[in-house]
Amino acid sequence: MIDMNSKGKIRDWRGKKISSLGLAKSYKSIADKMKPEYEARGVHSRYKKVRRKIKNKMGEVTGIFISDEPMGLYDRDGNRVVNYEKRAENMKFCGSFLKFAEMYEKLKLIKANFCRVPLCPMCQWRKSMRVFWDTSKIMRSVEKRYPNYIPVFLTLTVRNCSVEDLSNNLDNIFNAWDTFMHSKTLRPLVEGKREYIIKGWFRALEITYNDKTDTFHPHFHSIMLVDKNYFKGKDYMHTEDWVKLWRKSAKLDYDPVCDIRRTKTTKGKREEVAEVAKYTYKDAEVLNKKLSDDKKDEIVKSLSGAIHGRRLYAYGGVMKEIAAELKVDADKADLVKVNDDNINPALAKMILIYHWNMGVSNYTLSKKIELVEERAGKRDA
Ligand SMILES: [Zn+2]
Numbered sequence: 001m002i003d004m005n006s007k008g009k010i011r012d013w014r015g016k017k018i019s020s021l022g023l024a025k026s027y028k029s030i031a032d033k034m035k036p037e038y039e040a041r042g043v044h045s046r047y048k049k050v051r052r053k054i055k056n057k058m059g060e061v062t063g064i065f066i067s068d069e070p071m072g073l074y075d076r077d078g079n080r081v082v083n084y085e086k087r088a089e090n091m092k093f094c095g096s097f098l099k100f101a102e103m104y105e106k107l108k109l110i111k112a113n114f115c116r117v118p119l120c121p122m123c124q125w126r127k128s129m130r131v132f133w134d135t136s137k138i139m140r141s142v143e144k145r146y147p148n149y150i151p152v153f154l155t156l157t158v159r160n161c162s163v164e165d166l167s168n169n170l171d172n173i174f175n176a177w178d179t180f181m182h183s184k185t186l187r188p189l190v191e192g193k194r195e196y197i198i199k200g201w202f203r204a205l206e207i208t209y210n211d212k213t214d215t216f217h218p219h220f221h222s223i224m225l226v227d228k229n230y231f232k233g234k235d236y237m238h239t240e241d242w243v244k245l246w247r248k249s250a251k252l253d254y255d256p257v258c259d260i261r262r263t264k265t266t267k268g269k270r271e272e273v274a275e276v277a278k279y280t281y282k283d284a285e286v287l288n289k290k291l292s293d294d295k296k297d298e299i300v301k302s303l304s305g306a307i308h309g310r311r312l313y314a315y316g317g318v319m320k321e322i323a324a325e326l327k328v329d330a331d332k333a334d335l336v337k338v339n340d341d342n343i344n345p346a347l348a349k350m351i352l353i354y355h356w357n358m359g360v361s362n363y364t365l366s367k368k369i370e371l372v373e374e375r376a377g378k379r380d381a
Pocket of ligand 1: 020091094095114115116117120121122123124
């Protein structure tokens with residue numbers, strides 16, 4: 001199976017699948033380790049009653065049935081807990097089925113089973129492509145609608161934290177983001193009225209892991225839109241001003257590292273957008289390093305708990321408005337269609353179905369459907 005992107009680079013489906021299997025193994029191991037604790041906390045499944053209509057072939061409702069549908073795991077006190085067992089199971093089968101349409105010697109994914117577990121390497125890879133595509137579309141729209149708005153790329157960091165402190169650290173930087181965006185510095189008085197310097201923004205959370213110090217490094221990558229007059233005006237902020245504001249917003253007792261840059265070329269912009277859209281967490285940082293299985297499990301558990309229920313990608317201001325118009329929602333985005341390639345599956349010559357083969361640890365072709373002859377046949381008839 002050779003799937004290439006628009007630049008001719010081969011998409012590493014096998015590599016991602018192997019990473020997902022590796023992480024699934026870790027989730028399974030965490031599930032086993034959590035068993036005594038979950039038992040002690042009285043963890044149980046909750047179900048809700050769902051009424052469903054029974055329809056006949058004509059689409060007429062012929063009856064109603066009530067089913068019990070799972071809502072997840074809860075402890076005795078009603079707190080929802082992570083179902084590691086289920087995540088492991090879902091991730092194990094992620095991307096095990098891929099259906100492509102082939103046209104002009106290129107493949108276009110038209111169907112797949114993705115697990116959508118937040119840390120899944122396969123799903124994160126697809127999501128990053130999708131976020132890049134969506135954000136590029138939004139940026140194109142901004143350029144047309146607000147030609148005076150210019151993107152600047154801002155990275156906001158805090159010092160590394162220990163593995164067990166990640167969740168608290170994320171609480172802090174997510175709160176700090178809101179404080180930062182609503183600060184008076186970024187809403188100066190213009191003719192007696194507060195006006196936002198940042199007209200629109202997009203931010204993504206990235207967490208890296210340092211195996212030498214056994215610490216996490218959570219930080220935000222963001223795109224900020226400012227009016228072009230900002231660069232000449234009195235409200236212009238130098239790097240040290242961004243540092244000062246982020247330090248105050250995150251209540252830090254040191255000067256954090258902040259990086260601000262303006263990219264003039266289109267290529268530079270594309271690269272910066274790709275930087276912002278990249279994965280929350282790179283699987284290679286844990287799976288490919290020489291760490292004990294217990295250490296891997298500890299890192300995966302801390303990460304999955306810490307990012308649970310958080311918005312990892314978000315838009316604000318005019319970018320949020322355009323995202324709503326374009327119906328962009330990073331959390332719910334379809335992971336099958338992730339780019340602009342104009343291959344129309346209806347005109348494809350061939351449909352190829354691949355399955356993951358555990359035995360050979362690779363994808364194997366399980367079905368090939370030629371479409372051309374069927375169409376030609378119809379024409380002849
Ligand atoms: Zn997945």
